[in-house]
Amino acid sequence: MTNELVQRRDVLLVLIGLAACSPARMPRIGILMPLGQDDSEGQVRLSTLRGALQELGWVENRNVRIDVRWGPANVEKYREFATELVSLSPDILVAGGGLVVAPLQRTTKSIPIVFTATVDPLALGYVTSLSRPGGNTTGFINFEYSLCGKWLEKLKAIAPHVRRVAVLLDRTGPGGVGIAQFKEIQRVAPQHDVEITSIDVKDPVNLEQGLAREVDRDSGLIITASTFATVHRDLIITLAARHRLPAIYPVPFYVKSGGLISYGAVFLDQYRHAADYVDRILKGAKPGDLPVQGPTRFEMAVNLKTARELGLEVPKYVLASADQVIE
Secondary structure, X not given: OOHHHXXXXXXXXXXXXXXXXXXXXXXXXXXXXXXXXXXXXXXXHHHHXXXXXXXXXXXXXXXXXXXXXXXXXXXXXXXXHHHHHHHOOOOEEEEOOHHHHHHHHHHOOOOOEEEEEEOOOOOOOOOOOOOOOOOOEEEEXXXXXXHHHHHHHHHHHHOOOOXXXXXXXXXXXXXXXXXXXXXXXXXXXXXXXXXXXXXXOOOHHHHHHHHHHHOXXXXXXXXXXXXXHHHOHHHHHHHHHHOOOOEEEOOHHHHHOOOOEEEEEOOOHHHHHHHHHHHHHHOOOOHHHOOOEOOOOEEEEEEHHHHHHOOOOOOHHHHHHOXXXXX
């Protein structure tokens, strides 16, 4: 072997050795949550996502880096944190709710985005198709509008005396999602002999004043799905109790905190399924090829203590169909 070949061999062995010693770049996930860091529900959602990722083999600080930012229903913070996360050059971004998808999309057109808990991503313009979203974004739908009619049906089942229902909604939210929920409830109201009114859930002062105006002995409440309802949930539950209003909510965490009844998709499934999409994208799948998925499991929760305080007797068939009964 000539000296030149020996030198080339030695250089090659050195390069191979260096490559073996150099740590591979750890994949990076950026997560933008629409709630505050001190919000217990936000922590449950994040913990569910992290746990599902770990079950798929992605262990934080071992083979994946996770960066989380929190913005409690604050659009300016969403924009700021979206920019901050993108500047970290993540391999993928997770939107922890519908309100934070747009800020992420405005900040990057190339980094994959997986959204959770989002209503009507077509109307919001987040995707161009549910079956083949295209672009860099896909994810999971919170519910379909037909579910809104079920809220009124189940409220009447537990509180048949109700004749007027105030609907708490985000009137000015993107894509008219709050208004669309209200219209579906309005559509089915004549079937239940109920008059429908609306109250904007964004402003706590307006919320208190609006409920005070709407209250009478035959009134009830429907709380639609929105980030602002989640943020103000303690106030809403307190006001419902103060005014003795039967109320139905979109997810069970309201009921666990004292709300009367809830009906909706199994909410944390959104975060478990998002982990699966993150896993697939990190392994080479394109977000535009992964269909946007709707919920497949639904659950109802009933708080019997709250029912007793309101003087309501929960029908046996309602209890029989409840997935969670809180004493």
